[in-house]
Amino acid sequence: MNEMTETATEAAVNAAASNRSVKMRGDKVGVFYGEKQALFDVDLDIYEHEVTALIGPSGCGKSTFLRCLNRMNDTIDGCRVTGKLTLDSENIYDPKIDVVELRARVGMVFQKPNPFPKSIFENIAYGPRIHGLVKSKGDLDEVVAISLQKAGLFEEVKDRLNEPGTGLSGGQQQRLCIARAIAVSPEVILMDEPCSALDPIATAKVEELIDELRENYTIVIVTHSMQQAARVSQRTAMFHLGNLVEVDATDVIFTNPSDPKTQDYITGRYG
């Protein structure tokens, strides 16, 4: 008889995962838009210093789940979230939670780069200033420089910090938005299709950046590009019709997924 053995990658990923702690945990998370339920009992752990990719066809609930993670859904009328979501074991839907502070800890980068109509410097400086993270002008200069460096943008813009952020190229604008998110020292960064408006070169730069950011932050990314999920994430969660179908190490999902729905979706057999 033949022995079925765990592959080397599976073993490595499992071992690595066991050493990482859970940063955010979804426990039976449900979302209703008015009467309509968009998300059903999602149990999903987001591990620290990992990139977790959320994939699935349009309307599957992946962006809805992402927006639960920093309570962006609060801004939608008639939206109701059930179940429990924790950040470092703390329930983020607890009435005592300061949502503004939560969103500083769990930052977000959107699909379309959306810099403020201000200078590059002000785009970054805005967050630390309103959150009271800096004491002096010197501190602020430093935070701006460091954030731009971490976002891999400093060298490209250091001589024109006072020019408008909107004057940058699409890829640079997106990295500016990432720098802006980093400036308030978040713990988790949520990204909703951060590269869908970018060309392949800008995409590659953002992907490289995501990989570097993983060292200091926990990242959750929603993407329609299967290849991008495969390239940047360590863990992939597949959603379908508001349900979490499967979550596993990315290497496993893209070589040997367990669920036929995942199989069909990632191989291009869906619908």
Added chain:
Amino acid sequence: MSEHTVTAFDDDLKFITRKVVEMGGHAESMIARAIAALVKGDKALAEAIVAEDLVLDSLQYELDERIIVILAKRQPVATDLREIIGAMRMGNDLERIGDMGKNIARRTKEIDDIVHPRKVVRGLEHLTNLTLEQLKEVLDAYVNKDVQKANEVCDRDDEIDQIYTSLFRELLTYMMEDPRNITFCTHLLFCAKNIERIGDHATNIAETVIYMVTGKSAISTHGTRAE
């Protein structure tokens, strides 16, 4: 499995399955006829088989070319990826099987018309029949994605190894009995070794089928890969 939204991808996959099956059929026929040529001492047939190896080589070339294009254009994942990587591996194994057939045919051309010890030749035929059966079964397992059948092929490889070992002993005995047998028996021994190797390739293919279907690598307890 349902079809891809992009139907050209299904055509690609059908193409590679067809090529692998075509290579398999060709390899089978080369081996069967190579042994027939050896038994009958048919040098013309042996000559034709040596030339036929080129056909198998060019089939493998077509298969590899298509696979490279598929990988570049479609970036396959999951079952698709396993199927494509599997086809590439099987192409290698089948091409090697063709080489074994060519070796046997070459030897047939070398062997002088000496009286064959009938019994040894029968032993070799038996070994060949079993091996060809393995090859046929494993190609069926591939086409039908039949893990059970692939497992059975792996399990049966021991039998081939045993027959080879007993054939080896028998040939040694003949050589010791009469040194005039040595040349012929040595040729036959190499042929038997070639056939035994084909059995190993059939096992490799079976393991590839298991990987393709289940996504788990099958480490055969027979250790044929190590040999």
